[in-house]
């Protein structure tokens with residue numbers, strides 16, 4: 446075999462996995478279809494300080510430190526908290542990805558840009574890859590699909606993917622940002638069915654705005670919901686000037702299998718995403734840790750059999766499945782809420798004692814702990830919400 450490992454895709458998942466395997470001395474090749482790492486940007490660039498630390502990327506990729514959260518209900522209520530710590534960081538996603546790629550190269554991985562893999566064939570002891578526009582094939586002992594939300598590798602390996610996905614439309618924009626330290630979240634069936642809208646300020650004059658849906662059959666396109674978000678909040682978006690736009694999807698749910706003999710998936714390709722927010726950067730990095738750990742062990746033992754590689758899935762699920770499953774259940778409870786229910790909940794929680802609780806337990810990487818606490822609290826303490834949910838058959842004790 447020419448390579449010990451070929452990683453398809455130079456996003457965070459691919460570069461971080463490649464770096465960790467190359468550090469153990471194996472021959473790693475990363476193939477990226479685009480000429481420039483990080484482009485096109487399909488991300489709002491919001492991560493936790495924990496994710497930043499895990500990536501080991503320079504702090505100069507941080508564009509803004511966000512300490513506050515504003516949640517706008519569909520019926521005009523506003524929930525507003527401010528922390529003394531960073532709740533999240535807005536990053537320059539291009540620089541972030543480029544730095545991860547450089548770190549992978551510095552660790553010994555070879556990165557080839559502008560190379561689109563268009564097919565794989567299983568051969569004895571590994572895979573043979575074909576590349577668009579080139580007649581020469583490349584072979585590897587271990588194939589890692591880090592090729593994102595529309596993963597071709599998962600299709601070639603016949604690994605089934607869940608149907609549910611968040612479909613989003615987002616822009617970088619110029620506008621007067623009244624509050625430069627708070628993330629704004631917008632809820633409502635008309636502007637984000639099954640999902641949420643967001644506004645992330647970068648400074649007084651620039652921000653990222655987006656929305657989308659996460660339903661199997663939405664009524665409209667994500668652009669339509671974006672326009673609704675802007676139109677329904679004229680006081681916030683009155684002077685919005687779009688600099689550039691992007692769109693994209695995040696797969697949500699669990700893949701029954703994220704491996705095969707001599708092959709593994711990581712990052713969005715493996716559905717390693719958060720069901721509530723769609724955030725995938727932290728999950729990709731965590732996925733990369735586990736993926737590379739299994740890969741290194743298997744390569745050292747020269748055993749890339751299905752049984753050996755299956756320990757990747759076991760390790761991943763041990764780390765993240767409880768959180769993912771709880772977050773998915775919370776998401777499903779939230780989907781049962783009407784706009785009126787959401788409005789009631791937001792008004793109920795907008796009190797200093799609950800602000801404290803939210804700041805104490807809130808964690809964008811692990812939202813299910815706080816989510817469960819809040820749901821129980823709302824249902825226990827607010828008989829009106831409980832009665833409304835019960836009458837409409839959305840809640841059973």
Ligand SMILES: Cc1cc2nc3c(=O)[nH]c(=O)nc-3n(C[C@H](O)[C@H](O)[C@H](O)COP(=O)(O)OP(=O)(O)OC[C@H]3O[C@@H](n4cnc5c(N)ncnc54)[C@H](O)[C@@H]3O)c2cc1C
Nearest residue numbers: 454456457458478488489490491562593693712713725726
């Ligand atoms: C609108 C939007 C906003 C988002 N906002 C956030 C956010 O604020 N915070 C957050 O944590 N997450 C966010 N996400 C999710 C996040 O962007 C992804 O989870 C993350 O990029 C996953 O990283 P990855 O390395 O798995 O995949 P990607 O970053 O998608 O990288 C995959 C790479 O594979 C390459 N590739 C694909 N096929 C081939 C092929 N055949 N040959 C060669 N190369 C190939 C692609 O060009 C790409 O570079 C957002 C997503 C969207 C769509």
